Amino acid sequence: MRLLPTLGLLALLAGPAAAVQPDEILDDPALESRARELSKVLRCPVCQGENIDDSNASVSRDLRLLVRERLKAGDSDGAVLDYITDRYGEYVLFEPDNRGANLVLWLIGPAVALVALGGGLLYMRRKRPEVADLTPEEEAALQELLKKTDA
Known part of the structure; x- marks a missing residue:
């Protein structure tokens, strides 16, 4: 009977861990902080639902290293x-820019909702x-019914 609670506790403790390896971490804390923030907005091309900071896929590791390399080179x-988007496309961004063709995608949802609401x-x-108006006979019958319910 004690096995079930123990397994439950172990399952909670075995939550997702960041996939960043110790050899990837930059010596400069400011650059590492920027790299982590950038990694949160970049989608893993393999996992699709995870950012590159949480993904264990090899392409995510390559992207993390690329981000850190560009930051060390002095890029903003x-x-x-x-x-990164020039090489991998806008798909790697969790929030693509809302201009050009993407503007249509950003606006189509609210537009469809407004059309549906109007319809x-x-x-x-x-x-x-x-x-319809009541005939005099129906009006009299209604008044008679109301008198009976008041009494």
């Missing part, structure tokens, strides 16, 4: 991202039931 963060409102407006 933007220059490093441009260098829904028009549909609801047209489905509103028509209310």
Whole structure:
């Protein structure tokens, strides 16, 4: 019976660890911090859902080393991202630029939502039931019913 809680605890402790190897870490803490921040916005081309800092894929290791190499060469963060996207495409960015063809992708979601909302409102407006006026006989019957319920 003690085995199950122990296995549960081990599963919690065995959470995902950063894939950065000790030989990749830069001596300069400021450059290493910049490298880590850049690694968080770059997607692993193999894993697709992980950033290169968390991925164990060999291409992610190559990208981490490339980021650190460019930072040591004196590139700015933007220059490093441009260098990598020139070679791997915008797919490696978790948040691609919202210009050019990507602007269409950024705008199509809200546009479709607005069109759907407008269509829904028009549909609801047209489905509103028509209310006809009561004839004098129906009005009298309604008044009679209301008098009975008040009493």
